[in-house]
Amino acid sequence: MASRKWLVSLLAVAFFAATRLVGLTRLPIFADEAIYLRWALLAGSEPAKYLFLPMLDGKPPLHTWLLIPWVYVFNDPLLAGRLLSVVVAVATLVVMDRLIQFFSSRFSDRVIGYLLMTFAPFWYFHQRLALAEPLLALWLAMAILYGCLFLRYKRWYYVLLFGFSFGLSLATKPNAFFFIPVLALLPWLTIRTVSQKLNLIERWKSVYVTPQVLTMALAGIGGLTFFWLLSISPLFPQLFRRSLDYTFSLGELAQGEWRYVIFQSVPRILKWAVLYFTPFLVGTWLFPKRWGKAVALMAFIYVLPLVIIGRVLYSRHLLPVAVLLTLLSVANLGEWWLKKSGRMVFIGLIALFIGWGVVFMVVAVANPDRLFIPREDWSHYLTEWSSGHGIASVRDFVRERSQYTP
DSSP states (O other), X not given: OHHHHHHHXXXXXXXXXXXXXXXXXXXXXXXXXXXXXXXXXXXXHOHHHHTTGGGGGTOOSHHHHHHHHHHHHSSOHHHHHHHHHHHHHHHHHHHHXXXXXXXXXXXXXXXXXXXXXXXXXXXXXXXXXXXXXXXXXXXXXXXXXXXXXXXXXXXXXXXXHHHXXXXXXXXXXXXXXXXXXXXXXXXXXXXXXXXXXXXXXXXXXXXXXXXXXXXXXXXXXXXXXXHHGGGGSTTTTHHHHGGGGGBOOHHHIIIIIHHHIIIIIHHHHHHHHHHHHHHHHHHHTSSOOTTHHHHHHHHHHHHHHHHHHBSSOOGGGGTTHHHHHHXXXXXXXXXXXXXXXXXXXXXXXXXXXXXXHHHHHHHHHHOGGGOOOOHHHXXXXXXXXXXXXXXXXXHHHHHHHHTTOO
């Protein structure tokens, strides 16, 4: 029986990996992918000179470092970079499955989680790009998993893995600083019962004033220290200076940029949610059940500062929140599945969701120029200068003009 379960699990993982591998390089190379891959080639050829080069553009170097062996093993750098993202995607699937098992012993919840991870267009599209965001989502999932395991089982190696995962996330992208309030809610997520006789302050103390929470805080400081080790490079200050180009200051918000946040950023994110996750999944987020209540708060806390201060915001920047939204959907759909009266409706909606995911995958492989993605991503990845088409157009234009330039 155990061997059969392992076989089923391996086949499920193999199918998931196959969906990511088929037509992996069909989408033209995106400008940021080209930049990461170029950095990796430079860092691999002259590490003493270029190992910390990404920090000059405000990006920690971990993703570039991980790319180095891949771009030297494979002749096609784009294939190499995207293969790394597929490996990261498979690791994220495994971690998410373990995370669902932490909250639920129901096999049906694991199946639901697998279907959401495999067929949700948001996961599928971004896990096939040679970008840092898939790696960032993996570190968040690992930090949540090991934080929860430590709070429940109190084993020292879990808290070490928690701090290590957080440190790796900081070394991947500065956005990981927004994980701090999310991870601070882990004690509420894992607590089973709190006496209703206690007032609010006493409840807070019973949850947070414990040796386990203090140990986790120290592990978090350890993760920050791991990130601080990057300061051995003189480029370290650029991580924060460059970020100012992509964010609003409080003064700018007070002077009127809040209108941009309310009337452009918020509607845009709602549109992304509907197009990438389908109205069906978005509907499951509205009335959280079981552990979903704490997860919904964690997702809100992560997205809120990005929306408020994000001068430049694209859907890929929100990929880590997909970890939380997937858990939220599993919590709600798992409850729905148990209600026999609505089971046929549930099966029908899941079938429609899978059907939409399959259509999205087929188009992504057959003709990515016709992908059903939001307008901002359409221009970003397919039509503007930053797209593979745009890069080729610029190259051809420069070559043409160079013929007439002495």
